[in-house]
Amino acid sequence: MRYLDKENIENIATGASLFGAGGGGDPYVGKMMAISAIEKNGPVKLLSVDEVDDEDMYMPAASMGAPLVMTEKFPKGDEFTRAFNRLGKYLGKSIAGTFPMEAGGVNSMIPIVVAAQAGIPLVDCDGMGRAFPELQMTTFHLGGVSATPMVVTDEKGNLSILETVTDKWSERLARDQVVEMGASASVSLYPSTGRQMKQNGIKGIVTRCEEVGKIVKQHTKGKKWQLAQLLNLTQGFHLFDGKIVDISRETRGGFNYGEMTVQGLNDDEGQQMTIEFQNENLIAKRNGQIVTSVPDLICLTDMDSLVPSTSESIKYGKRITVLGLPADEKWRTKKGLETVGPKYFGYHFDYEPIESMVHREVKV
Amino acid sequence: MKYRLGIDVGGTNTDAVILDDQLNVIESTKSHTTKDIETGIYRSMKTVIDQSGIDPAKITHAMLGTTQCTNAIVERKNLARVGVIRLGYPASVSILPYTAWPQDMVGILSGKYRILHGGSEYNGESITPFNEDELRDLLKKWQGEVDAIAVVGIFSSIKPEQEQRTEVIIKQLYGQTFPVSLSSTIGSIGLIERENATILNAALHKVIQKTANGFAQSLIHEGVKNAKTYLCQNDGTLMSIEYARQYPILTIGSGPTNSIRGAAYLAGAKNAVVLDIGGTTADLGVLVNGFPRESSIAVDVGGIRTNFRMPDIISIGLGGGSLVKEDKDGKITIGPESVGYQIEEKALVFGGDTLTTTDIAVRLGQAKVGNSKNVAGISLEFAKKVESKIKEMIETAIDQMKTSGDDVDLILVGGGSIIAPERLAGVRSIIQNPKGPVANAIGASIAQVSGDFEKLYSYEKIKREVALKDAQQFAEKQAVLAGASQETLELVDVNETPLAYAPGKTTKVRVKVVGKLI
Numbered sequence: 009m010r011y012l013d014k015e016n017i018e019n020i021a022t023g024a025s026l027f028g029a030g031g032g033g034d035p036y037v038g039k040m041m042a043i044s045a046i047e048k049n050g051p052v053k054l055l056s057v058d059e060v061d062d063e064d065m066y067m068p069a070a071s072m073g074a075p076l077v078m079t080e081k082f083p084k085g086d087e088f089t090r091a092f093n094r095l096g097k098y099l100g101k102s103i104a105g106t107f108p109m110e111a112g113g114v115n116s117m118i119p120i121v122v123a124a125q126a127g128i129p130l131v132d133c134d135g136m137g138r139a140f141p142e143l144q145m146t147t148f149h150l151g152g153v154s155a156t157p158m159v160v161t162d163e164k165g166n167l168s169i170l171e172t173v174t175d176k177w178s179e180r181l182a183r184d185q186v187v188e189m190g191a192s193a194s195v196s197l198y199p200s201t202g203r204q205m206k207q208n209g210i211k212g213i214v215t216r217c218e219e220v221g222k223i224v225k226q227h228t229k230g231k232k233w234q235l236a237q238l239l240n241l242t243q244g245f246h247l248f249d250g251k252i253v254d255i256s257r258e259t260r261g262g263f264n265y266g267e268m269t270v271q272g273l274n275d276d277e278g279q280q281m282t283i284e285f286q287n288e289n290l291i292a293k294r295n296g297q298i299v300t301s302v303p304d305l306i307c308l309t310d311m312d313s314l315v316p317s318t319s320e321s322i323k324y325g326k327r328i329t330v331l332g333l334p335a336d337e338k339w340r341t342k343k344g345l346e347t348v349g350p351k352y353f354g355y356h357f358d359y360e361p362i363e364s365m366v367h368r369e370v371k372v
Numbered sequence: 373m374k375y376r377l378g379i380d381v382g383g384t385n386t387d388a389v390i391l392d393d394q395l396n397v398i399e400s401t402k403s404h405t406t407k408d409i410e411t412g413i414y415r416s417m418k419t420v421i422d423q424s425g426i427d428p429a430k431i432t433h434a435m436l437g438t439t440q441c442t443n444a445i446v447e448r449k450n451l452a453r454v455g456v457i458r459l460g461y462p463a464s465v466s467i468l469p470y471t472a473w474p475q476d477m478v479g480i481l482s483g484k485y486r487i488l489h490g491g492s493e494y495n496g497e498s499i500t501p502f503n504e505d506e507l508r509d510l511l512k513k514w515q516g517e518v519d520a521i522a523v524v525g526i527f528s529s530i531k532p533e534q535e536q537r538t539e540v541i542i543k544q545l546y547g548q549t550f551p552v553s554l555s556s557t558i559g560s561i562g563l564i565e566r567e568n569a570t571i572l573n574a575a576l577h578k579v580i581q582k583t584a585n586g587f588a589q590s591l592i593h594e595g596v597k598n599a600k601t602y603l604c605q606n607d608g609t610l611m612s613i614e615y616a617r618q619y620p621i622l623t624i625g626s627g628p629t630n631s632i633r634g635a636a637y638l639a640g641a642k643n644a645v646v647l648d649i650g651g652t653t654a655d656l657g658v659l660v661n662g663f664p665r666e667s668s669i670a671v672d673v674g675g676i677r678t679n680f681r682m683p684d685i686i687s688i689g690l691g692g693g694s695l696v697k698e699d700k701d702g703k704i705t706i707g708p709e710s711v712g713y714q715i716e717e718k719a720l721v722f723g724g725d726t727l728t729t730t731d732i733a734v735r736l737g738q739a740k741v742g743n744s745k746n747v748a749g750i751s752l753e754f755a756k757k758v759e760s761k762i763k764e765m766i767e768t769a770i771d772q773m774k775t776s777g778d779d780v781d782l783i784l785v786g787g788g789s790i791i792a793p794e795r796l797a798g799v800r801s802i803i804q805n806p807k808g809p810v811a812n813a814i815g816a817s818i819a820q821v822s823g824d825f826e827k828l829y830s831y832e833k834i835k836r837e838v839a840l841k842d843a844q845q846f847a848e849k850q851a852v853l854a855g856a857s858q859e860t861l862e863l864v865d866v867n868e869t870p871l872a873y874a875p876g877k878t879t880k881v882r883v884k885v886v887g888k889l890i
C-alpha cells in the first residue's frame with residue numbers, strides 16, 4: 009500500500025500514454041482532472057492486488073466516447089460516486105475500491121479521480137495492459153467475468169444500468185447511449201470481486217506506467233540509458249527509428265483507420281516501416297515484412313525525448329522511435345486472440361509473438 | 373507617392389522601415405528596445421521618418437508588431453481583474469477555471485469564476501438551459517470587483533449565441549464600454565486552453581488600450597495623420613487597431629512571424645524554409661503559400677497553456693557565438709553555450725580566448741571578420757570537422773521542418789548566418805539578402821488581413837460543400853471585421869478532421885481566408 013501524489017500521477021499519465029499504443033486519448037484532460045481531485049481531496053491510496061480481500065467488490069471507472077469531445081466537455085466530477093452508489097444498491101454490496109480498465113491517457117486517470125473523490129482505494133491492476141477500442145476487449149471478459157451490470161451515466165445525472173447477454177452486446181448498447189449523452193460519458197463495468205481481480209487483472213500496471221513515466225522524465229541521463237531501461241522494464245524491443253513520411257487517415261463506423269510510413273534513420277537508414285492503425289496501432293511491417301501485430305503493442309515515441317506520441321500528434325516529418333512490447337500472456341491464449349487477434353481486426357494471417365518474429369529477423 | 377511605415381519590437385532591437393506603394397524599402401533603422409518599449413518605438417519611428425525625408429502625411433498605412441502584451445503577462449504588470457463565466461454546468465466542473473495556473477497570476481487576476489448553466493453538446497443541443505437570472509445575480513455580486521469578464525461556453529463555436537447573449541446582459545448592467553471577451557471569437561476546440569486564452573485576452577485590455585493610444589499619439593506627433601493603423605498578429609496577418617483593442621492576445625508571438633514573412637518577401641519566395649541564425653540560437657520557420665506554418669501543439673504563454681495559433685518554429689542551440697569544444701575522443705560539440713553579445717570581446721578573431729563557430733568560419737575563409745591571424749593556428753582538419761558538425765545540425769533541423777521529401781529553398785538571415793555552409797543536403801538553393809537585418813519590420817508592413825473559423829459539422833446532416841461554405845462565410849466576416857477588403861478575400865486553408873468514436877460523420881472544419889488591407 010502506498011499513496012499517489014501529483015508527481016506520481018504525472019508519471020502514470022506519461023506511462024499510460026505509452027501503453028495506449030497509439031490510442032487511449034490525450035492524457036492532458038485526464039491528468040488535470042486527477043490533479044484537481046487530489047489537490048481537493050488529498051492523495052489516493054494505491055493497493056496491490058494481493059492486498060485486496062477476495063470477497064470485496066470493486067468497480068472499474070472509465071470514460072467512453074470521442075476523445076475530442078472530452079477536451080471540450082468533461083465530467084462534473086460526481087458521476088462515479090453516483091454510479092457506485094446505484095450499482096452498490098443494485099448488487100446489494102458496497103463498493104470497496106476502483107481500478108482502471110485500460111492503460112491509456114484518459115482511462116488511466118479517471119479511476120484516480122474517482123478514488124480521490126470517493127475516498128476509496130485504487131487497485132494496481134487493469135483489464136487490458138494497453139488500450140483497445142471496444143469494451144469486450146478485456147482480460148476480465150476472457151476470464152468469464154461479465155461486463156454487466158454496467159452503469160452508463162453523464163454529467164447531467166442521467167444514469168442507466170445495463171444487463172446484457174454478451175459483452176459484445178454491452179459494447180453495442182452502451183455505445184448508443186454514450187452518443188445520446190453527448191458522445192462522451194462515464195461508464196463503470198465488469199464489477200469484480202477481489203478474487204476475480206486476482207485471477208483476471210493485469211497486475212501492477214499502474215506502477216509499471218509510473219516506472220515508464222519516471223524513465224521518460226530522466227532525459228538528462230541520455231536516450232541510450234532511457235531506452236535500455238524502458239526495454240528492460242517492458243521486455244520490449246526497439247523496432248525502428250525514423251521519420252514519418254506519409255500518413256493516411258479515414259473514419260469508418262466511428263473509428264479512425266489509417267496507415268503511416270516511416271523512413272529509417274540512424275541504424276535503420278535505407279529501410280522502411282509501415283504501421284497500420286484502427287485507433288490503436290495494429291500491425292508494424294519492416295520492409296513489407298510483419299514484425300509486430302496486435303495484441304502485442306506498437307508504441308510510438310518522440311525520437312529525441314522518448315515521450316510517447318498519441319495518434320493525434322502524429323504528422324509528417326515527426327521523428328519517432330518505434331517500440332514493440334509483448335502483450336500480457338492472457339491475450340496470447342486462444343480466446344484472447346479470438347477477441348483481439350489480427351483476424352478480429354480483419355487481417356488474414358495468424359498471430360505470432362513479437363519475440364519470435366524479432367529473433368527470426370535477427371538471424372536472417 | 374504613398375508610403376507604409378512598419379515597426380517591429382524585438383527582444384534586442386526595435387526596427388522600423390518605410391516602404392513605397394510598390395513595397396520597395398525606402399529607409400530602415402534599428403534602435404535598442406527600451407524597457408518601457410514605447411520609447412523605443414517612438415525613437416525608431418522618428419528616426420526612420422526623419423532619415424527618409426518623406427512627407428509623413430503621405431504615409432497611408434502604419435503597422436506595429438509589438439511585445440507589450442507578452443511583456444505584461446510575463447511581468448504580471450497592468451493586468452485587469454478578470455471574472456470568468458463558464459457556461460455548461462454541470463459539465464466540466466471537475467476542472468475549474470484557473471487550474472494549473474501560476475498562483476501569483478491567479479491572485480493578480482482576482483481568481484473569480486463561476487460555472488453557470490448552459491453550454492452545448494458536440495451536435496449543438498443544449499447541455500442545460502441557459503439561465504439569464506442566474507447570470508444577472510452573479511453580475512450584481514461581482515459589481516465593482518472585476519475589470520473585465522471572460523465568457524467561455526462549452527462547444528461555443530457550434531453555438532455562439534449564449535456567449536453573445538451573456539455579453540449583451542453584462543453590458544446592460546456594467547455599461548456598454550465594459551470589456552468582455554468571448555471564447556468563441558478567440559480559440560478553437562479544447563475548453564481549458566481556449567478558456568485560458570480568453571482569460572488572458574480579458575486581462576490585457578488595459579495594456580492594449582495603452583499600446584494602441586500610445587502608437588496613435590506618436591504617429592500624430594510625427595505628422596503621420598492620414599494613416600490607417602494596424603497591429604500584427606501571430607499568424608502573420610494584421611488587424612485594424614480598433615479590432616486589436618478587443619483581441620490583444622492575438623498580438624502575442626508576432627515577432628518570429630514577421631521575421632519569417634519579411635525574409636521571404638525580400639527573397640521573393642512564397643514557399644521556403646527560413647533560417648535565422650543569431651548569436652546563440654538558430655530559429656527555423658516554414659513559409660507555406662506566403663504564411664508561416666502554424667504549430668499543432670499547445671503553446672505556453674507566461675506559464676499558461678493556450679491553444680491559439682502560433683507559428684511553428686524550432687530553435688537549436690547554434691549561433692555565431694556558440695562555443696566549440698572537442699573531448700578527448702575527438703568528438704566535437706557545438707553550443708548550446710554561447711558567448712552571446714560578448715562575441716566582440718571573447719571570440720578568438722576579436723582577440724579573446726574562446727573558440728566559437730565564428731572563428732571556424734573565419735579559419736575556413738567563409739567569413740571576413742576580426743583578425744584572421746588569430747585563428748591561423750587552428751588545424752584545417754579540425755575546422756572542417758566542426759564545419760561538418762554545423763552542417764549536420766542545420767540539415768537535421770531543416771529536415772524536421774519539411775513537409776515532404778522534396779528539396780526546399782532556404783532563406784538565410786541573421787547576424788550569425790556567416791557560419792552556415794554554402795551547400796546543404798535537402799536544400800535546392802540558399803537565398804541571402806542584404807536587407808535581412810530589418811526583415812521583421814518589413815514583415816510587419818507587408819502583411820494582409822485574415823479571418824479564421826472552426827466548427828464541428830455532421831456531414832450526414834449537412835452536405836460537405838454547404839458546411840465548408842458556411843465556415844468560409846464566418847471566416848470572411850471575421851476578416852472584414854479585422855480590416856480586410858471584402859472583394860480581395862481568398863480562401864487559403866481548409867482543414868477537415870473526422871472525429872473518432874462520434875456518429876454522423878462528425879468532422880471538425882477549420883478555414884482561413886486572407887484579404888488585402890482596405
